[in-house]
Amino acid sequence: MAYLDLGGFNGQPLATSGALEAAATLTALEWQVVAIAQRDRLSSLEAPSRWSRFFALFFGGDRASPRLADSKLEALRRMAVLAWHKGYALPKQEIAAFHESGYSIDHLELLLARVSQGRAALNEGRAR
Template identity: 45%
Template sequence: MASLPITPWPTEQAEIVPLPRPRLVAVETAAQPAVAAARLSVLEWSIVALAERDSIASLREPGRIAAALESLFGLHRPNKLANPRLEVLRRLAVFVWRQGWKVPKSELQAFLAEGFTLDHYELVQASIAASRNPALKRGSIR
């Protein structure tokens, strides 16, 4: 069994050096940069508005049988958007229109991964909630 050598305890007392007293420094709160409010472009708002007509089923990929039935009976499914950023916004907006705040975590993560922020998410939620409730549009609820 290996062990470390034990050094004897010093018999002399070590000199205690006093530490300097801490200084308080004032912090400027006005110097912090202002956070810009979250905004969506006109195109992005139109995607949110168009998502009102889509159902949750429009977000799922059709299976082989569903695709065959759609082609056989001429059923139409909403197309995905070509721009991945707008498609993620559309998917999130469909969930918000249909389920309110019950948006799947994976959809919210994809939304954030495309460069949107939680402020954008709250803006979409508030806008859709206001369009559902006329009292919120008038600003009578405080």
Template identity: 35%
Template sequence: MAFIDFTDAAPEALPVIPGRSAQDARRNQAVSALSDLEQRIVELARADGLETLRPQRKRSWLGRLILGPQPISPELANEQLEALRRLAVQAWHKGYTLPVSAVREAQAAGYSEAQVGAVIDTIGRMRAPFRRLAA
């Protein structure tokens, strides 16, 4: 079975800005698509688990008595950044096979298709490569 490596396909499709080389354009692809704060959210989402995507239940009085106070919610206060965090968490855990609902949620929050693609491609490049157990 053949394997086609598409890791460098997306930067080649981008237009080259005059005065910059194609390699500089590849390096700065995600930088131009996302702000510094948004890049930081994507990096922080790496440590979050899939359980942070579920809504947090309130503890009853008995639960607070036994287990202590309610833990801090992992959700962000800004809805747009929370949609980006949700997309990034799923991309870190599922790679390119993340559900379409995550992409739609990010687009509904105001991110363009190019920005969503840049997030997914950036995470895909930073993830550990797939290793085969048997040949």
């Protein structure tokens, strides 16, 4: 498993959350994709198997993975699903696909910061 190394910048902190928001922003639609990705399973990142397509064909229902039509939003959804489930432990190939779709490292940091706040709030709510 590959991990994203956000350290190693000569001992300097990356940035405060206010500076991240100034450097990179996401649209309201993109934040909706991030919020919806919270409910997606990791299995939604995989291609549907022959069995799931077979069952969907004969028994109805939508057993296919929920892919977005827009490739940029799909890359964001994939990264958000991984962030919700794995935190900062992200595969290198997914980070590369995220960057290839047009997002910067600032976008990734902003996404991870927001998701980690959401995860902390969820864990705090469960602890009560």
